[in-house]
Amino acid sequence: MIRIITDSTSDLSPQRREAIGVDVIPLSVQFGQEIFRDGVDITNAEFYDRLSKAEALPTTSQINPEVFADLFRKYLDQGDEIVGIFISGAMSGTCQSALIARDMVDGEDRIHIVDSRTVTFALGLLVEVAATLRDQGLSAGEIAARLEALTGRVRLLAVVNTLKYLKMGGRISTATAVVGGLLGISPIITIENGLVEGIGKARGRKAAFQWIAKRMEKEAPDLSLPVGFGHSNAPEAMAECQAFFADAIAGATVFTSDIGSVVGTHAGPGATGIVYFRAE
Numbered sequence: 001m002i003r004i005i006t007d008s009t010s011d012l013s014p015q016r017r018e019a020i021g022v023d024v025i026p027l028s029v030q031f032g033q034e035i036f037r038d039g040v041d042i043t044n045a046e047f048y049d050r051l052s053k054a055e056a057l058p059t060t061s062q063i064n065p066e067v068f069a070d071l072f073r074k075y076l077d078q079g080d081e082i083v084g085i086f087i088s089g090a091m092s093g094t095c096q097s098a099l100i101a102r103d104m105v106d107g108e109d110r111i112h113i114v115d116s117r118t119v120t121f122a123l124g125l126l127v128e129v130a131a132t133l134r135d136q137g138l139s140a141g142e143i144a145a146r147l148e149a150l151t152g153r154v155r156l157l158a159v160v161n162t163l164k165y166l167k168m169g170g171r172i173s174t175a176t177a178v179v180g181g182l183l184g185i186s187p188i189i190t191i192e193n194g195l196v197e198g199i200g201k202a203r204g205r206k207a208a209f210q211w212i213a214k215r216m217e218k219e220a221p222d223l224s225l226p227v228g229f230g231h232s233n234a235p236e237a238m239a240e241c242q243a244f245f246a247d248a249i250a251g252a253t254v255f256t257s258d259i260g261s262v263v264g265t266h267a268g269p270g271a272t273g274i275v276y277f278r279a280e
Helices: 014-020 044-053 065-077 094-104 120-135 141-150 162-170 174-183 205-217 235-245 261-267
Strands: 003-009 022-025 028-031 033-038 058-060 081-086 113-114 154-159 187-192 195-203 228-232 253-257 272-277
Touching: 003 065, 003 141, 014 022, 014 120, 022 065, 022 120, 028 261, 033 261, 044 141, 044 261, 058 261, 065 081, 065 094, 065 141, 081 094, 081 120, 081 141, 094 113, 113 141, 113 187, 120 141, 120 154, 120 228, 120 272, 141 162, 187 205, 205 235, 205 272, 235 253, 235 272
Parallel strands: 003 022, 003 081, 081 113, 228 253
Antiparallel strands: 028 033, 028 058, 154 187, 154 272, 187 195, 228 272
């Protein structure tokens, strides 16, 4: 059997994880002295409630190699093969931990590790593809090779609702946050070279969607592959996003996701966006 493993920054719901048969290992988020496993010890609603009251951003922690090694040994002992796809190595040491764990166990040739070079519902979309390829009968090596090829074609475009958490995390200055808030500026972000980058700004969410639509004209989606939408504690915003882009992605399989605590720490509540695979 081929086992697909990812981490909690893929933001797959418990129901979706079970439906597609993947293992999700949680990262941790820490408020003061309290440590919570992402999606295990704290729900998304509880996290965003705590975040709204926090005077400083919580910290996040990667997965320890031994946690990976224990799961790898379990599946290798059963005769399984493993495909692991994880948060961008430029954002977290989690993928490196998985590589270290692979070297700690017997049977490392049956473990295939993929650095997604992305995060949140973009990572989740790659996991969805991995599960589909597994169900189509591809080998673990073939799945990993397909995923490696697809990581360069993932396009995540999102609009952030508030500048507060980017300021708290030191990603923008206080002056920029104040001016942006007064003008109703909505930053537009993407992931480039494995890191979150600001690529545009607009006054209001609808204008931000229009900005994203123009960007998509330059890098059109491959509608033979799935498309994803996500939100951080803002289902209504995601519904607006889906409605806005409905015609542009007509015919594609669509998945939705709630952004969890690790990514939500930096994005804050109210973010929403789209992810797709750029056409070749």
